[in-house]
Each structure stands twice: as C-alpha cells, then as structure tokens.
Amino acid sequence: MSALDAGGTPSRGRGFLPRRRTAARHQRPSLLVKICFAWLALVLFVAIFAGWLAPFGYTEQSLLTRLKPPAFLGGPAEHILGTDGLGRDVLSRLFFAVRTSILIAFLGTAIGAVTGTVLGIIAAHFRGWVDDIVMVLVDFQASVPFLIVALAILAFFGNSFVLFVCIVGLFGWETYARLVRGLVLSVSGEGYAFAIRTLGVHPARIYLRHVLPNIAGVLTVQLTLNFPEIILLETSLSFLGLGVQPPGTSLGLALGEGRNYIATAWWIGLPAGAVIFLTTLSISLVGDWVRDALDPSLSRAE
Template identity: 60%
Template sequence: MTTALPTDRKTWRVDLGDMPPSVLVSAAWVSLMAVIALLADVVAPYDYQDMDLLGRLKPPVWMDGGTWAHPLGTDDLGRDVLSRIIESLRISLFVALLGTLIGAVLGTVIGFTAAHFRGWVDHVVMVLIDFQAALPFIILALAVLAFFGNSFVLFVLVMGVYGWERYARIVRGLALSASSHGYAVAVRTLGANPVRVYLRHILPNMGSAIIVNMTLNFPETILVETSLSFLGLGIQPPLTSLGNMVGFGRDYLLTAWWIAVLPSIVIFVTTLAFSLLGDWLRDRLDPTLRGT
C-alpha cells in the first residue's frame, strides 16, 4: 500500500475571454512588436547602416517632400528611419528580455538562499535588498559603465542587475511561507535535497508571482536601457537602439523632428502596452486581487 505524497501545488491559468479593449490592443501591439523584432531582417526595407548623403533629412511620406521610398524619412546621414527603428526595436527588446531574465534568475536564487540559510545570511541579503532599492539604478549603471568601459555583454549584465531585489524579496517571503507547509516538510522527511525541494516543489507554487513581476519589470528595463543609450553609455554604434536614435536626433528637433520623435513614440507605446498587459496579468494571477 502506497501513501500519496501531500501537495499544495497551485494551478493557475489566464482567461483571455474577458480582456478589456485596452488590454486587447496592448496584447496586439506587443505581439506585433515581437514579430517585427524577430523578422527585422525580412521586414526592414533597407539595411539600417546604409547611408545616402544625397538623400539626408528627407521628411516622412505625409509631409511635403516625403516619398514612399522612405515612409518615415531619413536621418542626418541619409539612413532610412523606418529600418533603423525596426533594428533598434529588436536590439532594445533583446537587451530588455535578457536583462529581465537575468534579474529574475538572480533574484530567485538569492531569495531561495536567504530563505534556506536564514540567520545572518538572511540579514545580509535583506541589507543588500534595501541598499539596491535605495540606490538610484541609473547612477549605479553610469558608474559601472564609465569605470569598466562599455561593451554589449557588460551592458546586458548591468541590465540584469536591475530589479533583482524585487524578485529576491518576493521569492524569500513566499519560500519562507512554503517551507512551513506540510508538503515541503513531507518532501524533506522523505530525504529530498534542498535543491529538489525548492526547484521541484516550491518554485512552481510561486510561478505566477514571478511571471507577473517580470511583465511589470520588462517595460521598466526598456526605459532604463533607452535612458542609458540616450546618454551615450548604452548601445554603441554601429549597433543601434531606440534610446540612441533619440539621442542622435535631439540635435535636429527643430529641422528634422522625426529622427527623435518617431522612436520616442515607439518607446512610449511599447512600454505602455507592456505595462497594461502586466497590470492585467497581475489582476488575474494574484489571488489577493482576483475578482476585485
């Protein structure tokens, strides 16, 4: 005769049938941006580095002098703005995605470490969490990038540090709560090692909380990346991002506003769409908010 192992594993799902119009539009925009980013080399009409000095500063097609050859105009070097926005979108989303994933993994590991060892380890982790939360991340990122120099890999790692303390705080609290539940105690009694307990039995129960935090952290990471690139310490040429497009176009706001304004609109709409989608997922997946 075998005895079933007690479990407290939660199941969660998202009902897409009651999505409000704003969330539907946000989901459609996010899906469109994801497809464009994945197929950037296919949908971009030109190579984003192609220059045409004779065709520099051409306006968008809806303005006098604009042509369908360059629907969103050209920049100061004659490069197609639409092609550069598409490539910039891909790089910005890629950096934000990697940074969000690194932050989630780092925060989860640190949160589990604090919950497992407790005592002075937990105290040190909480001090680090409070320090990270109190220190403006832009200042920290500027200091690191200015001191160590800029490279794509270092920049992605810096983005990964952003927001880790939120994951660590959430995971630590949920892990401490789960450790006192019967199923976790039973698994330990049967001889499971701590790694198996946390990854196989405790982590699935907090999956919704981590996913919601990732959807809310992702647009913030995009804004941090674009801010650093705007200041010249983010993505460096010949690569391009939405932030350095705005930075390079600020000198032409009075004569060729589309160079800076159009990527700014993409940043605004994309981050707004992710934020609305993240808020809706939080309302659906957080049991304390469900039905309110």
C-alpha cells in the first residue's frame, strides 16, 4: 500500500512509521555518548563544587609529605593521588585546576562566539565595503598562527587573568564570523524574512527573534567543536608558563609541573593529562552526536 492513502494523508502502513522510528533512533545517544555525557557532567560538578570536594587547600604545603605516592601505591591514606614537590595534595589541586580550565574555556568560547556572530551579522547586513573589511579580518586571523601571536602578546604585555581570557577568547572567532555570515545571507533570502522586513520591523529584532533561532543548531555544533580547542589552547599556554600563573592552578599548569617529575613522581602530571584527554574526547564525541541529531538530512536519507 502507498505511503499516502486516497485522501492524501499518511497511511499507517510500512512506508511512514518505520522512517519515523529510524529518525528517532539516529537521535538517541549510544552507550559511548551517554558515557561522555556522564563524564562531562562529572567534570562540571567538580568545577562547580571544587571548594567543597577538595580535602585540602590547593596551596597548602607540607614539605614533610612531599612526593608521596598515591594511597593505592602505599602512600598516605589522606592523599588519594599523592603529593607534589611541595607537599601539596594532587587531588585537591586537580579539582581546582578543573575549575580554572573549565571557566577559562567557557569564557573564551563565549567571547569568540559572540564576537564572531556579531561581526558575521554586521557583514551580512551591510554588505559592500563593511563586508569586505570583515572578511579581510577573517582571512588575516585565519592565516596567522594564533599560538605564536598569543605567546608574543603575553610575553610583551605580561600576564593577567583578564588578558589571558581575552586572548583565548579571540581564538576561533573567524570561524563563527564566516559561518554566521553565510547562514544569515541564506536565511535573509527566505520568504518569511522578506515578509518581516517589509512590515518595517527593526533589523535588530529580525536577527534576534527570527534569524538567530534558525541558525542556533549550527552554532551549537560549532560551539562543541570550538570548546575543546579552547581547552587545549589554555593547556598549551599554561604548560609553557605563559598561561595561569602560580599560586593558581589549571590543567595545563598541573601538567607542566609534573614534567619535571615524570620519571620519579608520575602521579603529579598524569591525572591532569588524563582529564584533558577524556574531556576533550568526550566533548568531540558529544559534538558529533549533536551534529547528527540536528541534521535533518539524516532522517530524510533513511
């Protein structure tokens, strides 16, 4: 029997319902994706409640207990992951390192997304020479090795948390600008956008209430792709000593502190490296699932 009955409505035969079940199956996360969601929830929980979860202060030193191995390797029971070269508890510093790195990644991703989205909308709205200037800036940003520029700025102006977050936030904005510009140009040609424009609605209201909701899915996918890159950028700069500075801590700084003891006290840097790897991998896998779930072509292809 046809997927449509004589009245032109979907029939209840095989042609319609299996396709809906297949689309739903594509949107249902797999076991691996669920594990990634659980890990990210755990990381977020630790970042929020690090002050309550940490058994010691992350700057608390005890030279009498320096370089003690983890408790499961015969070390003190109160230091589950051991201590570092200054006798600081590795687990406590790991909790606060997660908080710092996640905060920097959130702020950096937000700055880059907002900057790129605004410039993309401006370029698509005004066109002409404004569009040319924005695209020149986009091409310039994409052609310059950002890590080298960040190292030069931090070495010349010194380091502060605000400056560091701003530098990290400028990473990847050109991707949002190019993406949003193309999407806005495409959406602006739709009939509903033209109809709203002819009614005399202010352009800001059109973009905020009608255009942005239609491209939110694509921006969400881009956010999931950019977030792990920001974490790795912060890790790289802090590892080189130009990111978060002592007595503060971050995942990159913890990894850098552990490199001097890699042969004698591997437990100092290994936990931070494992968290970086698992977090970036989980975000990437979740981002792939979000992209597939928001892509209507998958269900149509089935």
